[in-house]
Amino acid sequence: xxxxxxxxxxxxxxxxxxxxxxxxxxxxxxxxxxxxxxxxxxxxxxxxxxxxxxxxxxxxxxxxxxxxxxxxxxxxxxxxxxxxxxxxxxxxxxxxxxxxxxxxxxxxxxxxxxxx
Amino acid sequence: xxxxxxxxxxxxxxxxxxxxxxxxxxxxxxxxxxxxxxxxxxxxxxxxxxxxxxxxxxxxxxxxxxxxxxxxxxxxxxxxxxxxxxxxxxxxxxxxxxxxxxxxxxxxxxxxxxxx
Numbered sequence: 001x002x003x004x005x006x007x008x009x010x011x012x013x014x015x016x017x018x019x020x021x022x023x024x025x026x027x028x029x030x031x032x033x034x035x036x037x038x039x040x041x042x043x044x045x046x047x048x049x050x051x052x053x054x055x056x057x058x059x060x061x062x063x064x065x066x067x068x069x070x071x072x073x074x075x076x077x078x079x080x081x082x083x084x085x086x087x088x089x090x091x092x093x094x095x096x097x098x099x100x101x102x103x104x105x106x107x108x109x110x111x112x113x114x115x116x
Numbered sequence: 117x118x119x120x121x122x123x124x125x126x127x128x129x130x131x132x133x134x135x136x137x138x139x140x141x142x143x144x145x146x147x148x149x150x151x152x153x154x155x156x157x158x159x160x161x162x163x164x165x166x167x168x169x170x171x172x173x174x175x176x177x178x179x180x181x182x183x184x185x186x187x188x189x190x191x192x193x194x195x196x197x198x199x200x201x202x203x204x205x206x207x208x209x210x211x212x213x214x215x216x217x218x219x220x221x222x223x224x225x226x227x228x229x230x231x232x
Contacts, residue, residue, distance in 0.1 A: 044207065049220065105161075108158040109156075
């Protein structure tokens with residue numbers, strides 16, 4: 001069975017400071033990993049994904065995430081937070097062994113608040 | 117180009133009534149997914165369908181939830197005999213490929229369903 005854990009319901013960070021939103025996963029095989037962001041009254045927007053290759057993945061809006069196989073983690077990071085980054089962030093996983101159509105399994109989400 | 121759209125954006129239903137939610141996916145996308153998002157629980161897949169298959173491939177089979185694909189780029193999620201616990205945001209997502217690598221799922225803005 002696949003699962004995703006986002007251990008923090010809420011993350012607060014001052015504008016200009018680096019931010020980290022944590023995610024750990026569990027799959028039977030190798031994972032495909034995704035980060036999505038959701039702004040109020042909007043659907044999920046794709047930020048970045050890890051499929052294979054370089055463990056450091058760069059995505060939209062200056063975000064990046066590091067895949068760590070030994071720690072089964074895929075933490076989302078940004079060197080300098082903006083107030084406009086305040087939103088709900090979801091980590092998702094799919095087992096590599098499944099078909100391409102296999103749905104994603106999402107974490108419960110982490111609410112990021114960037115304070116000016 | 118146009119993204120994934122959903123209608124209605126908000127729906128209020130009396131308990132026990134049936135509801136239908138519509139999703140218009142991105143042209144050319146093959147696989148459509150329905151997820152349910154509840155506060156603090158993240159998003160869980162309800163059902164999904166591939167290509168021209170009109171019947172759903174349920175992620176979490178339930179007799180009350182079904183999806184139909186009257187057109188290639190249209191999916192309708194039907195919820196029978198709604199219960200108060202069905203109150204949630206229903207997200208539709210579409211994906212370009214029919215198999216192979218897990219290319220990105222693109223999400224609609226969601227339909228907020230409230231069952232009274």
